Amino acid sequence: MTGAAADAAGPPRRRAGGRTVSVVIPTRDRRETLGATLDALSEQRFPLDRLEVVVVADGCTDGTPAMVRGYRAPFALRLVEQPALGAARARNAGAAAAGAPLLVFLDDDVVPDPGLVAAHAAAQARAPGCVVMGYSRPAVPVAVAGGGAGALWRQRWEERFRTMGATGHRFAFRDLRSGNLSIAAALFAAAGGFDEEMECRADGELGARLLEAGVAFAYEPAAAGEHRHPAPAALLPRQRRAEGRGDVQLGLRHPSLRPELRLARVEADVPPLEGALRALAFTAPRLGDVAARVLGAWLNALERLRARRRWRRLHATLGHYWYWRGAAEQAGGRRALADFLHGGDAAVAGEWGWGGEPLDVELEAGLADAARALDAARPVGARLRYAGQAVGEIPARPGAERLRGAHLRPALAGDPTAWRLLLAMTLAGASSPDGRATSFAADGAPDA
């Protein structure tokens, strides 16, 4: 079975044997970490007779297929081999080969905790038909962690999970990460799987399609694993370049998401070095690459000298360079990129999925009622009022899920909504002069 896309037309095959969960692991040349992952899967609390693991070897040259074939596993272990066709095709192939109704996608460098599969299964049982993201704890080798790139990578990674886990987080397409993810096999097939033309951002693209179709996202921190990243610093050029390309592809497939991409962020004052590098990315990329590599060596020197601020600035500059390099490469030049960002499809940016009007939400009757109104209507945005006076809004965001009641409270605490709300409450006589609000928030238990 080689890289065929998941067949969306017919139902996926179901194997006999009562397996309920298939773990799909695409891999390329990471034999040791894959071994650790398989060992960890052998120690799952989830009943192993109901577990199936599908490893998709994507153009492996280090003997991974031989290792997998020789591996004695207490669960059903299957190997799918394909020439180097990319992670998206590998995942789709794995999903097609899998037989269980629930798919868990795991990266080959995520070593699962004993409770990962069980936590995914439980979360899916609680809310059928949703997509569940697990927590991939960043584990950088100690020697690397003290260095700038390791620490930065770790911070960014943890920050992503922290925002997802915050109460009232509004899920967006970027939150879907295929490194530790569970989704019903039927849903995955109906959505058409990952886009096989995309190397990076394929998971965000699937997230966009799923959110548009109204699928719920959830974050389950108990479905945890250890993400063993080898050396963040060395991968900076390749990773950022792939992100640039991926963002352009994403914007082409979903024009309404363009304002949400990093490409669309135009900074007013770019430092001269960055401006120069960016110009090179468009006009003379080869020269730009050489300059970037030289600066990369200087970056390592700065790290050894412990010149932290300079290191950070240069690291950011180089990251931007490689990002724009990838974007320019994919779009085909500066003019094409400008058209992409500002051109004819701008009108499309107003539509998002279903379109729709923002909902007017009245807060005076109490927050519980307002939250229930949001849960019932699931609008794309909301205008918040107190006693008829406008106090704030939750804007419609392309690529984000529709509003639920849980999104209300965090929105009220922000600036300037909080001020306006306080003012409106005072004017309406809800607060007594010593600052005590008497009639507000006479709620029962707060919603999650």
Next chain:
Amino acid sequence: MSERTLQERQARARGDRAAPARGAPVNGGPTAVADVELEQLPPGLEGLGAATQALVLVRIRGAPVTEVRVPAEDGRVSAQALAQAVAEGTTPAVWRRWLAERVEAVRPPGRAARRATVAVIARDRPDELRHCLDALVRLPDDGQELLVLDVSNSGDAVRELVARHPGVRRVRPAEPGLSAARNRAVREARHEVVAFLDGDAAPDAGWLRALLANFDDPLVACVTGLVMPLELETPAQEWAERLQPQARRLVRRVHDAADTHPLRAARAGGGANFALRRDAVARVGPFDEALGPGTPTRGGAVTELWTRLLAAGERIVYDPAALAWRRPRRTWEELRQTVYDRGVGAGAAWSRSLAVDGEWAAIPIAFGVLVRDRLPRLYRSMLRRPGAPPLDLALAELRGCAAGPWAYWEARRGSGPRAAPPRDDPSRESMS
């Protein structure tokens, strides 16, 4: 605005004509300390004795949000004066916090998700230690372990006190020095977090839960708290309070290598009230036993560990909700000695970072602090400007800092069976 401008403005607002000579009464008399809840302001303050003003800590549902100073007459503060001072002293951030609590976008920390070992440093103030232990055993039981590190001279007093509190374990480290004692506590602790508290500081009711709530962020390796004075009667106590950085003292802050240079880690708080994650210490190494009270360097151990934590990419959170109350030392000589010790500790910590960790930036940073901050402050002290500390304190700190590197060298050289300095040396007292 800079710390210096803020202090001068506050001093002018207080009516300070000139920086007082050492030992002279500040504010015209003692200052009483009060603690009120914003939503239930008392109708004035009574029974303040001879105090000429009151320092009022204002809380919202138990979490401290701001502090204000109100003048007092005949030992009382009128309801109107109090309300006015609170209204003027509350910043927009306070009201936003109030609203966030009302709409329940923010919840006060409940039962913690992780357990802590509380390590109390017991030195030579048995009365204060008794208050501390009484407050500790009254904390809600979240599965914490209570440990007393007995580094006092009068071992019996501490032992008897601990015996009167069941559930508290006493450990008497054999090696001299507070850093060795702290390292011992980290080794002996059974739980994920070790919370250190000076034995003369009594914790607030929400102290432990506030500390532990911050560890939910996996990047946080250390949480530091606020230490409020129980009384401000003598000029030494008032100046001990004023020498702390006053700006934004009641604002929670997250320190990261991105915004705080590791060598300025002292900004993150004081060594009297903080908590550490044990595996973070395993990653960066223990407290340097050549630093800290009980060694020739007299201090700097905690700051130096924080430097290493920040350099490794960890976060340090300063949370004023993790509050402890302390009665500062009363005499001017003790204050001067404390300031001197703090200077020595800072100089020694920088020396260690330079010599052992290769942080060459210690040199330009030390010079930067000297030239941009300390020397102008010294100049203002000499001219007796309002808001500037008395000259002898400013000089003591500089002398201490200059002695720091040599002290570190001595401490390292004398490693192994180190001659312990006399135990009743008040130099072991940390400033914050």
